[in-house]
Amino acid sequence: MKETQSVNSSDEVVRARLRALTCKTLKIEPSVFHDALGAGDLPQWDSIGQVTLLQAVEADLGLVFDVAEAIDIETFNDLVAAVVRAQATAS
Amino acid sequence: MSVARLEHFVLACEDEQALAVADERRQMSFGQLREAVLAVAGGLRSLGVAPGDRVIVALPNTVSFVISHFAVLAAGGVSVPCDPKSTAQSVAGLIADCQPVLAIAEPSLSVHFAGLRVVVDGPVLAAANDPAVQNCTACSTSTGAAEVAGATEKSPAELGTSGLIAASLEALERGPGLDATLGDDDESLAALMYTTGSTGLPRGVRLSHRNVMAAVANICEFVNYSKADREVVTLPLTHSFGLGHLYCNLRSGGAVMLHNGLTRPGRVLKSLRDFGATGFPGTPLGFGLLLDQFSSVLGDLGKGLRFSVINSAALPPERTEQLRALLPKLEVFVYYGLTEASRTTFISLTKAGPSMYRSVGTPMKGVQVRVVNGELQIKAPTVTQGYWRNEPETAHAFDDGWFRSGDLGRLDDDGHVFLTGRLKELINVGGYKVNPLEVERVLAAAAGVRDVAVAGVEGLGSKTSETLVAAVVAGEGFDADACLRFCAEQLEQYKVPTRVVLLTAIPRSATGKVLRPQLRTAVAEQVKE
Numbered sequence: 001m002k003e004t005q006s007v008n009s010s011d012e013v014v015r016a017r018l019r020a021l022t023c024k025t026l027k028i029e030p031s032v033f034h035d036a037l038g039a040g041d042l043p044q045w046d047s048i049g050q051v052t053l054l055q056a057v058e059a060d061l062g063l064v065f066d067v068a069e070a071i072d073i074e075t076f077n078d079l080v081a082a083v084v085r086a087q088a089t090a091s
Numbered sequence: 092m093s094v095a096r097l098e099h100f101v102l103a104c105e106d107e108q109a110l111a112v113a114d115e116r117r118q119m120s121f122g123q124l125r126e127a128v129l130a131v132a133g134g135l136r137s138l139g140v141a142p143g144d145r146v147i148v149a150l151p152n153t154v155s156f157v158i159s160h161f162a163v164l165a166a167g168g169v170s171v172p173c174d175p176k177s178t179a180q181s182v183a184g185l186i187a188d189c190q191p192v193l194a195i196a197e198p199s200l201s202v203h204f205a206g207l208r209v210v211v212d213g214p215v216l217a218a219a220n221d222p223a224v225q226n227c228t229a230c231s232t233s234t235g236a237a238e239v240a241g242a243t244e245k246s247p248a249e250l251g252t253s254g255l256i257a258a259s260l261e262a263l264e265r266g267p268g269l270d271a272t273l274g275d276d277d278e279s280l281a282a283l284m285y286t287t288g289s290t291g292l293p294r295g296v297r298l299s300h301r302n303v304m305a306a307v308a309n310i311c312e313f314v315n316y317s318k319a320d321r322e323v324v325t326l327p328l329t330h331s332f333g334l335g336h337l338y339c340n341l342r343s344g345g346a347v348m349l350h351n352g353l354t355r356p357g358r359v360l361k362s363l364r365d366f367g368a369t370g371f372p373g374t375p376l377g378f379g380l381l382l383d384q385f386s387s388v389l390g391d392l393g394k395g396l397r398f399s400v401i402n403s404a405a406l407p408p409e410r411t412e413q414l415r416a417l418l419p420k421l422e423v424f425v426y427y428g429l430t431e432a433s434r435t436t437f438i439s440l441t442k443a444g445p446s447m448y449r450s451v452g453t454p455m456k457g458v459q460v461r462v463v464n465g466e467l468q469i470k471a472p473t474v475t476q477g478y479w480r481n482e483p484e485t486a487h488a489f490d491d492g493w494f495r496s497g498d499l500g501r502l503d504d505d506g507h508v509f510l511t512g513r514l515k516e517l518i519n520v521g522g523y524k525v526n527p528l529e530v531e532r533v534l535a536a537a538a539g540v541r542d543v544a545v546a547g548v549e550g551l552g553s554k555t556s557e558t559l560v561a562a563v564v565a566g567e568g569f570d571a572d573a574c575l576r577f578c579a580e581q582l583e584q585y586k587v588p589t590r591v592v593l594l595t596a597i598p599r600s601a602t603g604k605v606l607r608p609q610l611r612t613a614v615a616e617q618v619k620e
Contacts, residue, residue, distance in 0.1 A: 027575070039354040040352075043579065044579070044584060045354070047352055047353040047354045047380055048380070048521075050354060050355075050356075051380060054384075067384070067387055067388055068387075068388060071356050071357035071385055074357070
């Protein structure tokens with residue numbers, strides 16, 4: 001139980017950090033942002049924006065996405081899940 | 092198959108069972124597509140669309156776009172493809188210019204079509220007080236307006252602030268259709284394809300059925316399209332590049348899988364495998380993105396590809412090498428063309444070899460190319476008759492019957508064309524042509540901007556695309572981020588500069604015209620810093 005709470009808490013930290021990073025990278029007004037957003041939902045979140053975002057996340061968090069996994073990241077929630085998985089693998 | 096007009100690609104199909112078109116939601120055989128096209132064409136006629144009438148088709152890359160586009164043609168109308176991501180301002184300019192009788196659009200876009208009847212691709216409320224809707228056979232059937240609707244009347248005020256929703260596309264698809272009579276009028280207009288004119292205002296390129304048929308026949312022969320071909324098309328069907336690939340496949344009995352760009356690359360790459368794609372057209376920017384980021388996946392899932400047609404900007408030779416190394420069976424085609432003169436030259440870089448990697452090919456059958464004062468000029472059955480109700484632009488575009496491309500180039504002894512530069516001021520952003528005047532007009536109204544000009548800078552962020560940079564002479568209250576947000580509210584995303592540099596003065600001539608070469612130099616220096 002303790003472990004689950006710890007993971008959830010960690011997820012929330014990652015989620016908050018990624019929210020800020022996504023808004024900054026894609027120039028999204030925080031008031032417009034919500035976690036269900038994904039590539040194609042906003043004009044600036046196009047194919048270039050998506051790649052730019054993935055690169056920004058890799059640089060900011062010091063991780064490298066597996067290419068086969070990166071192509072399936074479509075939404076912010078996907079991104080959070082991928083980061084959590086990547087961090088778990090790294091640790 | 093005897094085909095004189097574009098809709099015959101669908102109406103005169105030989106194999107009704109063969110798959111014609113698919114998107115992520117649905118797919119249709121040629122027989123199903125023909126029935127849907129005829130049904131929607133019947134609905135459009137009932138809604139008042141007469142031969143020669145313009146109908147805007149503002150839909151993303153979907154089966155619905157394909158049905159709508161060909162239905163407009165089958166009804167005798169003129170299709171006006173419109174990027175569904177267009178701003179209200181752009182749509183208003185297009186409406187003012189082509190004066191359409193109807194638009195076919197997604198429900199969310201209907202707000203852009205004030206005062207115009209709209210067929211929506213999605214759930215709608217119908218306006219039962221519209222006489223045309225009441226007279227629409229499809230709309231008055233049990234599968235029509237009543238169902239479309241929940242038929243709620245709208246007040247005149249409501250109708251004035253958004254498009255008058257006449258029917259749903261789905262209902263029209265189920266309505267009674269036109270007879271599949273194949274006319275032979277190939278001189279009439281098929282489409283108005285909008286581009287940015289020399290003044291930054293939109294202009295409609297008039298393309299007759301004969302213009303497009305000539306280009307499509309040339310491409311099909313050169314690329315050797317057959318009914319065994321299947322292409323994954325991510326290019327917008329609202330532009331001639333993407334639409335051309337739809338035509339080629341349907342004419343050849345092949346099939347197309349539609350996606351909306353490369354925003355979700357996993358789906359696109361997987362459909363190369365799952366759809367059994369033999370063709371995958373794209374831009375240098377798109378292929379650059381895939382090669383740089385997802386090369387291993389492209390190599391794995393794209394190994395069934397027979398060919399790729401690449402256009403919209405020069406393909407750097409190193410990209411050709413990368414593609415050939417990654418996908419040895421792939422034949423890489425490049426062509427040169429404009430909306431006004433589709434597919435003027437073509438080349439297989441694979442067959443021509445590295446010495447020709449910088450060429451855009453030799454003229455297609457029936458196409459003549461000459462160089463006058465460095466400018467490429469074109470005469471061909473594929474060339475537009477001119478711009479829609481725009482005599483000044485039309486007169487300016489032609490030199491004694493030759494279309495002035497605005498591109499600088501040269502021909503070698505074997506007739507290979509090499510592009511060397513541009514006379515026109517358009518900036519190529521990932522294949523989208525941006526007129527700096529249009530962007531500058533918007534930026535000039537932003538807070539704190541005393542003077543502004545826009546330049547395209549190469550090698551900034553992308554190896555294969557120019558990046559839009561705004562050069563601003565800042566006054567009191569200027570804020571770069573706010574300035575770009577202001578711009579983003581009024582222009583399509585690809586027209587929004589990605590960077591702002593500050594200059595003390597914009598280089599201008601004595602008459603106030605921006606000196607573009609000097610501006611590019613000044614901006615490039617600032618960007619380096």
